[in-house]
Amino acid sequence: AQSVAQPEDQVNVAEGNPLTVKCTYSVSGNPYLFWYVQYPNRGLQFLLKYITGDNLVKGSYGFEAEFNKSQTSFHLKKPSALVSDSALYFCAVRDGGTGRRALTFGSGTRLQVQP
Amino acid sequence: DVKVTQSSRYLVKRTGEKVFLECVQDMDHENMFWYRQDPGLGLRLIYFSYDVKMKEKGDIPEGYSVSREKKERFSLILESASTNQTSMYLCASSLRGTGVSYEQYFGPGTRLTVT
Numbered sequence: 001a002q003s004v005a006q007p008e009d010q011v012n013v014a015e016g017n018p019l020t021v022k023c024t025y026s027v028s029g030n031p032y033l034f035w036y037v038q039y040p041n042r043g044l045q046f047l048l049k050y051i052t053g054d055n056l057v058k059g060s061y062g063f064e065a066e067f068n069k070s071q072t073s074f075h076l077k078k079p080s081a082l083v084s085d086s087a088l089y090f091c092a093v094r095d096g097g098t099g100r101r102a103l104t105f106g107s108g109t110r111l112q113v114q115p
Numbered sequence: 116d117v118k119v120t121q122s123s124r125y126l127v128k129r130t131g132e133k134v135f136l137e138c139v140q141d142m143d144h145e146n147m148f149w150y151r152q153d154p155g156l157g158l159r160l161i162y163f164s165y166d167v168k169m170k171e172k173g174d175i176p177e178g179y180s181v182s183r184e185k186k187e188r189f190s191l192i193l194e195s196a197s198t199n200q201t202s203m204y205l206c207a208s209s210l211r212g213t214g215v216s217y218e219q220y221f222g223p224g225t226r227l228t229v230t
Binding site: 045 | 119146148150155156157158159160163165173205207209211217218219220221222223224
């Protein structure tokens with residue numbers, strides 16, 4: 001079975017400071033990992049993914065994430081937060097070894113960036 | 116750009132009614148998905164389809180059925196709506212097969228209220 005944990009319901013950060021949104025996962029095969037963002041009353045937008053290759057992946061809007069196999073983590077980061085980054089963030093995983101086509105999503109982390 | 120559209124943004128139905136939620140994608144994707152989103156629970160997979168007339172149950176299929184008669188259209192059916200089906204429903208699509216990008220593209224969501 002595949003699963004994802006986002007241990008923080010909410011993350012608060014001041015504008016201009018670095019931000020981290022945490023995600024850990026569990027799969028039996030190779031993980032395919034994704035981050036999505038949801039703005040109010042909108043669907044989910046794809047931010048970035050890790051399938052294979054470099055552990056540090058860069059995505060949209062200046063976000064990046066680091067894949068850490070030993071810690072089974074895929075934390076989302078940004079060097080300097082903007083107020084407009086305030087939104088709901090979801091981590092998702094797909095087990096590359098099982099052939100399950102669907103993603104499993106975490107419970108979401110609300111990011112609040114204060115001016 | 117991939118576009119996934121959903122027939123309604125907001126819907127109010129009465130208990131016991133049969134409810135149809137429609138989803139259309141314009142990128143010739145083989146896979147289509149229905150999720151429901153509830154606070155603190157993230158996204159949970161209801162059903163997905165990997166081809167026309169093909170479907171597989173997700174994690175919470177009870178009380179729902181689906182129909183995929185054309186590649187671009189995937190319908191979610193609530194046979195007899197109940198108040199515990201009040202939720203945000205999200206449709207998504209993706210390519211199928213190895214070596215593809217795997218990420219899912221989401222529609223804007225339908226907020227369903229059952230009274």
